[in-house]
Amino acid sequence: MMRGSADFERIEDGGGTLRFTGNLSLACLRDLPDRLNAIEGPVAMLDLSGVERLDTVGAWLIHRFARDHQSEVRGLEPDEQHLLEQVAAAEQPVELPPRPASPLIRVVGEIGEAVTKSAGTMLGLLGFLGATLIAFWNVFTHPKRFRFNATIQRFEVVGVSALGIIGLMSFLIGIVIAQQGAVQLRQFGAEVYTINLVGRITLRELGVLMTAIMVAGRSGSAFAAQLGTMKLTEEIDAMRTIGVSPMEALVVPRTLAVVLMMPLLGFYASVVAIIGGALLSWATLGIPFVTFIERIREVVPLTDLWVGLVKAPVFGLIIAVSGCFQGMQVEGDAEQVGSRTTTAVVQAIFLVIVVDAFFAVFFSEIGWI
Template identity: 60%
Template sequence: MVASADFEHSEGASGAEVRFSGRLTLARLGDVPTRLGELGPISTLDLSSIDRIDTVGAWIVTRTVNEHGAKVIGASDEARRLLDALASDKSEYRVHNDRRPAWLRMLDQIGTASRSIWHELLGIVDFFGAMIIALGIQIRARRRLRWNAIVTRFQTVGLDALPIIGLMSFLIGIVIAQQGAVQLRQFGLEVFTINLVGRASIRELGLLMTAIMVAGRSGSAFAAQIGTMKLTEEIDAMRTIGVSPMEAIVLPRVAAATITMPLLGFYASICAIMGGGAFVWVGLDMPPLTYIQRLREIIPMTDFWIMLIKAPVFGLLIGVTGCYEGMQVRQNAEEVGKRTTSAVVAAIFLVIVLDAMFAVFFSSIGWN
């Protein structure tokens, strides 16, 4: 009859000394794991008397070693091979309690996050430099410019995004007008709702919301597409046949995002103004002609130039961030999802930071 797994133990100087017998297999383990967990500190695991061991039995031994720092003796060649294969297992059942003060743990987490962000920024800057070098090479050899790839990306980055950006901007214009009218009505200044909608849409919100939408839509697509190409070794195959991935994959996407962002920003601003105009017409009983005439009076050309200056910078940032994160995929399909999320978060964060810097700069030169 096949012997079930069992063990005997004796107390040693530094913990229990356990001697296994029978078969350490899934079918014959019985209550051995439970009894083993009740022993307390274990110093030695003797496998010299076991008849057979499988992966589950080896995992039980490995978990005990990790939990108690026990030493394994008497292992056969078969058992040693299984234990070596599971040597990297740190056991999810072991919980390490961090006994440091709460403020020290918080500082440690802040430092770790700050270091990660700094390394990410350095990587993006380095990637941007490599892209500039590739662009210089393409400019010197004009025949190498991939206009077809750039035009194809116009479709995905720009044209396909028009419905969602238009709807979002139209609704944002309505919200701005409604909230502004509620506050201004207290002072009898509902007419200045037009000022609020016009300047906010052209100068800030139209472009900013468009950049966030493009980051979530196109930036994530760039990261996912390039990450998948990395996993399927298409990038390596391109390098093998002498095609630069930077020139063939990255530059068309970044160029498309940079070129289409001003157009999308202007389109979003117009849609937001139309949404605000619809509310002003229906909610405040102001005719569209008055609304348009008022917009012409209160929106300076500097707001329009500010939008056109910021838009390509935002597009370039989104394209570079998405492509960079895609190029960082190394191991498995799960990392594609992580890098895609990182591309969206990093792009939105950097866009908002740059928008704040632009606001301070333009105010300092008198473009208020």
């Protein structure tokens, strides 16, 4: 054996003793663990008086052998004895990680978790809608609580400041609809029906729907971020402390502004989209602008305009309630503000599209087609 390498010899003294010599450290153990594993039966004593050095690996080797063979350990220095005791105390059963579930079970579990979370969110959203309606009633019955200046400011932020981006978006959408419609209708020699396509789809659907999506991205996210920051800095708690209702002071002005401005913005978007379609029709199809407008008046029924105006305030209510609800849910840290803002936008757009589908079915059933 190399000088300093760990070794042992067996002394038959009735009960059996193993006398260890050398260096019981990781670098010098060599084949000692295999040789110890080959020993069968009980060993009465482990004599470590001849050991030059003992490290954690060596102490674990001695402890495991003594445990498995019911052996008594003797001959250690106080520091080495303390190390052996620490190793023995640290021996704890290792909890194995659970076996991964099958892909099918995992997918079903994730779907169930998502459904449960969505149901809880919708329940909370309905509760928040009820609290908003109660706040509106309290303001209506106590007009002095109405915050006129805050509401006018929200009118400007939600409506006036959005005119530019909504107008540009609607103008380009009108051009795209007219261009794509003309390309397809030209195959049948029916380019003139591009006017019908632009007029009906913008007034009835796309004008108010694209406006709702844009307002959700602008105002819904702003509501969530503003209220979330106020919740994080405990301003909302301070308002409650001084007797001011956050629902009446913060939620009511924002909701009222969006609900009242959405019909105006939707009508504005539809008109701008029609103008965009008229300009493209004049440039590519040779249809004069005046002829385009006169044709719009002939082929677009007034019910299309009413459909858009009826849907607009409902979409506005959804956007405002979703943004304010998510803002009020912020807790913990600033990261929550970002995640809740994103959730507010996604939730508002999703609900707007779902409600728009219900409106489409409803208006078809009552004959507004």
